[in-house]
Amino acid sequence: MPEMTWMSKQDAVTSIDMCAYQLQELGKLLDAQSHSINTAPLITFILIHLNDVLQKASKLGRRITFKDDVGRHKDVTELIRVARNACCHISSPEHLIDGNKFTFNLIAGICPDAIVIDGRSFGCEYNDDAAIYYGATRVYLKRHIVRAINEVTMVFDPDGQFARRGAPPR
Template sequence: MEKARAEAGWLMPKTSGYAACAKLRRRGDYKEGTMDFFDECEIKQSIQRIDELLGSGIFDRKHIGNVLYRSAFIDLLICLRDLMFKCRKFSEPIRFTDDVVVTDEIKHVSDLVKYVRDAVCHPDSDAHYLEPGNIRASLNVLYGKGTLIQTGDFNSVSEHDDDVCFFIGRQRIYLQRHIVRAFNEAKDKLLPLVEAASQKAIAESIAGIIR
């Protein structure tokens, strides 16, 4: 079956990269809004990368001084944002609001993930400011409950003893309550669609060969 799928262009041959799938796209075999081979690969790669990062232990308290800690966090948010986008495109958005600091710009967890991803990827973003043009807080971390910063009428507060809280400017995102929960919900929504798309592709490939 895998051989048949590769011959039909659904698997990337090792020698020709994306050429086979690109050929199908140019022919118009893919329809807008449907999951294609690239989408399947991107979803699987994002899930695999997040699993690797979370399983590595890099976000344990003892590694907070690791030179790769920040890079791992950025990588995590990039992959999670990709999954949030894919959920909106192929299933339904992930929109829980538990422990989310709701603002005009951030209505739910998917907005929060995008906001934090954008901020950590752009050091000059205004999202880093606690006070516009005055005080910046680019990436601070609290393990457990506590107050990180108090300035004027604003407090950077982590409200849970059993979680890790990342602060970007006036926003916060929890490791378990936001990142891991959103990741698990994304997998529940997307993996059945990936499997269905894969099985459909195999069936169509076999049918085409038989004909």
């Protein structure tokens, strides 16, 4: 298994810390049922840092591999990478559904048929979660992002040695 440099580990722990903090801020917006101008940048920031730390874990042979609700993707690590690429690259084909742009659609609470395009439903299957769409790629806030942060934290900070501004909700 490859060795991790001190700096790379610190980058990973800092990314985890930043994700946890931004999740708290995002939670405040979602609790207030406010879809503010800050929602998309917060999610983008989280996806950038989470993707980075998931890729580091994968390179160490400790890939986060849960497959719940990941659709056509291999596992959550791939799902987060695809969503991160879509939100960071405006012209990415990952935004497209049948040639039409479908990007950053956030659906909170159970509503499996919130949007229907040519007979295909896009929505949220869970009352306690929020689905974020980039094209056909759906990322759940709790079931994917929060769970991935919790699992990758165990790779880089299993003993809780590094203080975080706030742990993500479990």
